[in-house]
Amino acid sequence: MLTPRRTFAALLAVAALGLAACGGDSDAERLKDEAADLQQRSDELQEKAREAAQDVQDGTKSAQEAADELQQDAEDLAEDAGDTANDAIEDVKDDAAISEEAKKQLEQAQEQLENATP
Numbered sequence: 196m197l198t199p200r201r202t203f204a205a206l207l208a209v210a211a212l213g214l215a216a217c218g219g220d221s222d223a224e225r226l227k228d229e230a231a232d233l234q235q236r237s238d239e240l241q242e243k244a245r246e247a248a249q250d251v252q253d254g255t256k257s258a259q260e261a262a263d264e265l266q267q268d269a270e271d272l273a274e275d276a277g278d279t280a281n282d283a284i285e286d287v288k289d290d291a292a293i294s295e296e297a298k299k300q301l302e303q304a305q306e307q308l309e310n311a312t313p
Contacts, residue, residue: 226286229279236272243268277308
C-alpha cells in the first residue's frame with residue numbers, strides 16, 4: 196500500500212508526464228497552474244505539520260489532535276492531486292501523437308490513481 200507521501204509523489208509525477216506531453220495549449224497552461232497550486236499547498240501542509248509537531252513537543256496539543264488537524268488537509272490535497280493527474284492523463288490520451296503502448300500505460304496509471312486516492 197502506498198503511503199500518503201508516496202501517493203502524492205506518484206500523482207505529481209503523472210501530472211508532470213501529462214504536462215510535458217500536452218504542449219502549450221490552454222489545457223496545458225491550466226494544468227501547470229494547478230500543479231503549481233498543488234505544490235504550494237503541499238509546502239503549506241508540510242509547514243503546518245512542522246508547527247503541529249512543535250505544538251505536540253511543547254505540550255500545547257496532543258498527538259491525536261495534531262494528526263486530526265492534518266488528516267483532512269492531506270486527504271483534500273491528495274484528492275485534488277488525483278483530479279489534476281486524471282485531467283493530465285485524459286489530455287495526453289487524446290493526443291494522436293501518443294503511441295498505443297503509452298496510452299495503455301497511462302490508462303493503467305490512471306486506474307492505479309483511482310484506486311489509491313482516498
